[in-house]
Amino acid sequence: MNVVGTSAKRIDGIEKATGTAQFTVDIELPRLIHAKVKRSPVPHAEIVRIDTSQAKELPGVRAVVTGAEIPDVRMGVLTLDEHLLARDRVRFVGEPVASVAADTPEIARAACELIEVEYRELPALFDPEEAIKLDPPVVLHEDYDEYEKLLELAEMEERPPNLWQAYRIRYGDIDEIFEKAVDGGGFIVENRYATGYVHTACMEPHAAVAQWSADDTLTVWASGLIALYRARCPGASSPASGQTRSELRRRTLRHFGPHVFYFLFERCGEQRRSAPGAQNQIDFLGWGL
Numbered sequence: 001m002n003v004v005g006t007s008a009k010r011i012d013g014i015e016k017a018t019g020t021a022q023f024t025v026d027i028e029l030p031r032l033i034h035a036k037v038k039r040s041p042v043p044h045a046e047i048v049r050i051d052t053s054q055a056k057e058l059p060g061v062r063a064v065v066t067g068a069e070i071p072d073v074r075m076g077v078l079t080l081d082e083h084l085l086a087r088d089r090v091r092f093v094g095e096p097v098a099s100v101a102a103d104t105p106e107i108a109r110a111a112c113e114l115i116e117v118e119y120r121e122l123p124a125l126f127d128p129e130e131a132i133k134l135d136p137p138v139v140l141h142e143d144y145d146e147y148e149k150l151l152e153l154a155e156m157e158e159r160p161p162n163l164w165q166a167y168r169i170r171y172g173d174i175d176e177i178f179e180k181a182v183d184g185g186g187f188i189v190e191n192r193y194a195t196g197y198v199h200t201a202c203m204e205p206h207a208a209v210a211q212w213s214a215d216d217t218l219t220v221w222a223s224g225l226i227a228l229y230r231a232r233c234p235g236a237s238s239p240a241s242g243q244t245r246s247e248l249r250r251r252t253l254r255h256f257g258p259h260v261f262y263f264l265f266e267r268c269g270e271q272r273r274s275a276p277g278a279q280n281q282i283d284f285l286g287w288g289l
Contacts, residue, residue: 016203024223025207032209033062036108038098038115040090043126044138045119047088047097054114055100060107064115066098078165080148081141090119091140131162138162 015021052064067085074080086097098115102108123138125131131138139161141147153159154167181188202223209221 023204023207024209024221025205027209027221029209029211033101033103034105034108035099035101036105036112037096038100038112038117040086040093040095040097040117040119042090042119042121043093043124044140045090045121047086047090047117048120049116049118050098051116052098054116055098055111058102058107058111058114060103061100061111062103063101064098064111074147076147078149078151079144080150081144081164089122125162132160134158134160136160136162 010016012021047067050066050068052066055061055064065085067083067087070084072083072087074083076082084096085099086095090097097117098112100108100111100115102111125136125138125140130136141162144161151165151167153163153165156166159166178188180186204223207221207223211219213219
């Protein structure tokens, strides 16, 4: 208790206050190729056609890929329900549908503008109460029961088709506490509360940098937490522990920003290894519905 009531200095306070803090977006590697993403402008639609021919012809473009050109592997947080690039359908505004790698960010961005995507728009959901009904007007994931889940849903009589995740946190006897409140001269307040959209406004820009070394080691710097939840690659069904914590640490480079994650891939068996403790992290998650 020697910290409570005191003014503790942040370890990274000076760097962030003076603008000298290094983040993922500040990493500059030799011969760095830049990637940009083409995103959906509609909330829900079938992808009828994607034409990348003009983007591929732009000078400085190294590659253009769509969901149909990469492995059919799902990823996600707690529930693996998303493709890296949308395949046949988009389900939210901003869902990635194609990606471009080019010599500069400007060329990559210009190439994304040249990609033509034809959509057939479908009914969308904008009201969370409508979405969570047992008979919603739109079901976004008809194959939800087939998705792999890192945390099973809490037991319920019937799952609403659009429910992504649910769990229960119970502490104490609510009925007993309510009785004490009334018998003790107190009162119980019941009301309906709503808040606006909230964003954490992180200081670090969204970015990721990857480097494939000569020893077939892929090092990834990422500004997000998703890597801890379980990034999937073809053939990887569970976390492997082929290396000790110290061995893995020696494979990391300098820490840029608050989050540095690294993945080691073996091309021969497509085996994935993740940062130590990644699987245990799931046991402590308790957010999201």
